Amino acid sequence: MHExxxxxxxxxxxxxxxxxxxxxxxxxxDVNIIKAKIENYKVLLKLSDSDVRKLIMDFPTLxxxxxxxxxxxxxxxxxxxxxxxxxxxxxxxxxxSLTFPPLxxxxxxxxxxxxxxxxxxxxxxxxxxxxxxxxxxxxxYPALLGYDTxxxxxxxxxxxxxxxxxxxxxxxxxxxxxxxxxxxxxGYDMIxxxxxxxxxxxxxxxxxxxxxxDEITKMIRHMPALLFxxxxxEKISSVKTKIAxxxxxxxxxxxREVAIKTPAIFIAxxxxxxxxxxxxxxxxxxxxxxxxxxxxxxxxxxWARLCHIQSTNCEAKSYVYQGEKFFVNHLGVSxxxxxxxxxxxxxxxxxxxxxxxxxxGKSMALDKNERAKLGLER
Amino acid sequence: xDKKLKNYLLKLGFADDEIEQLCQQAPGxxxxxxxxxxxxxxxxxxxxxxxxxxDSLIFSNPGFLCNAPDDLDKTLKSFDGEIEDLLKSDxxxx
Numbered sequence: 362m363h364e365x366x367x368x369x370x371x372x373x374x375x376x377x378x379x380x381x382x383x384x385x386x387x388x389x390x391d392v393n394i395i396k397a398k399i400e401n402y403k404v405l406l407k408l409s410d411s412d413v414r415k416l417i418m419d420f421p422t423l424x425x426x427x428x429x430x431x432x433x434x435x436x437x438x439x440x441x442x443x444x445x446x447x448x449x450x451x452x453x454x455x456x457x458s459l460t461f462p463p464l465x466x467x468x469x470x471x472x473x474x475x476x477x478x479x480x481x482x483x484x485x486x487x488x489x490x491x492x493x494x495x496x497x498x499x500x501x502y503p504a505l506l507g508y509d510t511x512x513x514x515x516x517x518x519x520x521x522x523x524x525x526x527x528x529x530x531x532x533x534x535x536x537x538x539x540x541x542x543x544x545x546x547x548g549y550d551m552i553x554x555x556x557x558x559x560x561x562x563x564x565x566x567x568x569x570x571x572x573x574x575d576e577i578t579k580m581i582r583h584m585p586a587l588l589f590x591x592x593x594x595e596k597i598s599s600v601k602t603k604i605a606x607x608x609x610x611x612x613x614x615x616x617r618e619v620a621i622k623t624p625a626i627f628i629a630x631x632x633x634x635x636x637x638x639x640x641x642x643x644x645x646x647x648x649x650x651x652x653x654x655x656x657x658x659x660x661x662x663x664w665a666r667l668c669h670i671q672s673t674n675c676e677a678k679s680y681v682y683q684g685e686k687f688f689v690n691h692l693g694v695s696x697x698x699x700x701x702x703x704x705x706x707x708x709x710x711x712x713x714x715x716x717x718x719x720x721x722g723k724s725m726a727l728d729k730n731e732r733a734k735l736g737l738e739r
Numbered sequence: 740x741d742k743k744l745k746n747y748l749l750k751l752g753f754a755d756d757e758i759e760q761l762c763q764q765a766p767g768x769x770x771x772x773x774x775x776x777x778x779x780x781x782x783x784x785x786x787x788x789x790x791x792x793x794d795s796l797i798f799s800n801p802g803f804l805c806n807a808p809d810d811l812d813k814t815l816k817s818f819d820g821e822i823e824d825l826l827k828s829d830x831x832x833x
Contacts, residue, residue: 363801367757390821401798403798412750450807452772452775453807456770456771456805459770460766460767460769460770478830491824497806497810500767500807501765501766501802501805502767515796542831545764545766548795585833586764586799586800589758589760589763589764591760596756596757597754597756597757598757598760599752625799625826628798628799629795629798630752630753630757630794630798632752632754643799653827653828653829653830654824654827654828656795657792657795657796657799657830658792658795658827659791659792659794659795659825661791662789662791662792682825684821684823684824685789685818685823686821687789688788688825696789696791697790697791700791734754735752
């Protein structure tokens with residue numbers, strides 16, 4: 362029985378370690394029962410073989426559950442209850458199950474405070490959100506259904522809401538809207554000072570940018586996504602790398618000022634900072650580099666628009682950073698057309714570097730990674 | 740992450756560790772079908788957000804790729820003003 366099951370699981374695509382993990386967590390050894398359960402999960406959740414492998418490896422105990430009986434405690438019964446309670450489509454049911462498989466083990470419908478029904482009620486009350494907002498939160502971050510919404514401990518939802526309120530000085534309505542947009546913040550460690558905890562990240566921002574408590578609070582309130590960023594490593598997307606890149610262009614004091622005013626600068630890709638900065642300097646629109654509009658407008662588009670404006674001798678350099686509708690209405694040509702005509706290629710980069718030097722008297726050149734980001738090769 | 744979605748992000752110029760960061764910000768990205776993400780991108784573009792700037796929107800708020808397309812459509816329909824200006828000043832409106 363044991364060998365037959367092992368062979369079936371290996372043939373189904375599980376690795377040797379996976380099979381050992383399954384055997385440790387699941388007592389059933391009848392291959393036909395396991396085969397039927399796997400097939401039932403595939404049908405119920407519309408899963409591919411690789412999906413079902415992921416589901417089971419994330420939560421092997423699923424293979425011990427009653428999957429398809431008519432009872433409301435079977436997986437089928439729970440899925441029906443989730444669907445009705447949260448108005449979920451089949452693809453949303455699949456998504457939340459794969460993201461957080463333990464929810465298939467929860468008490469969904471009882472009136473207890475610890476049931477899914479009780480937790481949804483608690484989130485609504487604690488965060489003062491509508492059914493629609495709660496539904497969206499759970500679909501985007503289903504692990505919420507695994508959190509303690511009852512106790513007042515520091516690691517519970519109540520404890521974390523209290524901590525975020527104090528930390529960011531937010532009122533009830535604002536705290537609700539914070540978690541409606543970023544539900545995964547409720548999963549963050551609010552107690553320790555490890556590099557990945559909220560306290561650890563705040564400490565890192567304060568040290569890296571020499572910020573006061575008020576300044577970091579203001580920045581995070583303005584851009585809570587800062588808490589998702591890597592503040593400790595030296596990776597390309599880390600805050601440290603971005604600060605180092607920006608410091609190649611502006612002095613630290615100015616960087617500090619920009620970061621407080623436009624924290625969005627840290628959620629822009631670091632490898633495009635330099636080319637955007639040079640372009641903004643050439644256009645005479647330096648502030649555009651430091652506002653969210655400038656940071657979210659493709660450097661390829663800015664270059665193509667600038668070339669067009671220069672070629673037509675019109676005095677409309679400031680149009681470079683305008684919205685597409687405005688640009689087309691005033692200049693009669695779309696940015697996509699211009700980007701075909703004026704690609705940001707090797708020749709263009711050389712022109713930009715030269716123009717930047719002529720304008721500022723300072724030389725700046727793209728490094729290997731920055732060139733790679735633009736699809737260029739030295 | 741769905742292979743097609745990962746390839747699309749790589750093609751847009753995202754580095755591997757940037758993709759990792761996107762998944763940390765929007766855990767649903769690991770699970771969703773690429774079709775949903777592409778549908779959401781098409782919806783945002785259909786409301787006037789420039790296709791060429793879509794990488795910055797994904798970088799700022801990857802969560803919108805995981806939205807239910809019907810909900811995203813309704814949200815965008817409810818906005819007054821230019822979608823491009825609105826989303827560039829606050830990418831988390833969706």
